[in-house]
Amino acid sequence: MAARDSRLLGAEEYTGYSLIIIAAGLGVGGWELWYFHHGEISAIVMQVSHLQMIFIRRSSYQTYNFFEVP
Numbered sequence: 001m002a003a004r005d006s007r008l009l010g011a012e013e014y015t016g017y018s019l020i021i022i023a024a025g026l027g028v029g030g031w032e033l034w035y036f037h038h039g040e041i042s043a044i045v046m047q048v049s050h051l052q053m054i055f056i057r058r059s060s061y062q063t064y065n066f067f068e069v070p
Helices: 006-036 038-067
Strands: none
Touching: 006 038
């Protein structure tokens, strides 16, 4: 069994801790963003949904009118 290099052991240990800290920070940051800016986020989502519905309506209207028999 080959001996491991002791210089690499520290880097491997901190990778897991770093990922845990990043995940915890994203979780807390996401919660704070939603808690303090819920109204603004919801307004943006509703506006984007409205624009999608307008696009679908316009594209559907043109498609159905093209295939109608006079």
